[in-house]
Amino acid sequence: MQTRKHPLLSQAIGTHREVVSFHFGPTDRGRKVYIQAALHADEAPGLLVAHYLKQLLTKLHVEGRLHAEVVLVPVCNPIGLGQWLDHSHIGRFELASAENFNRHYPDVVDEVAAAIDGKLGADESANARLIRAALVAALRVHPVKSELASLRQTLFTLAADADVVLDLHCDSEALMHLYAGSPLWDRVEPLARYLGAAATLLETVSGDHPFDEACSRTWWLLRERFAAFPIPLGCVSVTVELRGEADVSTARATDDADAIIAYLTQQGFIGGVAPLMPALLHDATPLAGSEAIEAPVSGVVDYLRELGEVIRAGDAVANVIDPITGQVTVLKASTDGVLYARNARRFVHTGMRICKIAGKVPFRTGNLLSAR
């Protein structure tokens, strides 16, 4: 195993942060897996899974069972980790810019297209190598003017030439669920099975360029631009929501780390026989079909339905209670689907999203991800 340190652009004199990456396995096989944890900084489930993944990968490396380079960044957001305000941790947004750490990754598709124009051929693997090299080269020269931009560039450059990218997050209160590009579903489905995902949300354009989409979208965009040449969907990139922020235990983390290793074995990145794939708990659904129920008033939320329950359109999901007026506002679902995430906060302000239901029928348009 190699340890590499990637210094970020210093935002102020006397301050320096760095990203630490661990590198396992051979670098000469032309295959790579990239895994990072806690892009929203205080996502402890991913930090613990990364801890156990490091142990498993170290063992697999020593045993010579890795058929690909595996890069692990167990703590991928040192900026967010240092952000405390009024004794509370702020990990989702950079305090200086108010930008979400998982948005606005560089778009270098035009640069990559210009670099590969006239060089593609009939060999799909050779085209993939060309694109990966062009991607990394474009990101390396992408202008960086802030510590946050430097973090985005560092993480994206580490991931850009990988075949598989797993971005480990968690939700507020939630069941295991995944986000991925729609064209990738057949290669994401085994991961959903091994992890026991209660929902997989698929989309080709989520909005605001989150990390997983930045890694995978280049490939289908280049396919459209260079339709005469064979170009693979070269990066299976998945946002893995490791349940809720308080779902932290060694038992869960070791199970999740084992599931990720099982997936990588099943996909041929690790030698050996993959464990039998469990049944898929829920078929993938469109991100545009995921209903985020908002509280139209402020008050105390009393959930009427539990995570994992199948909700029907018209079902009451929660009450919002105002103790001054005595008013009880009933919040109802407008779609059928699985209740896969809830806000852990029980006091809500007007307009706050309180829970999410994975419906099968797309009905939303525009930016499909919340700013939060």
Ligand SMILES: [Zn+2]
């Ligand atoms: Zn997150």
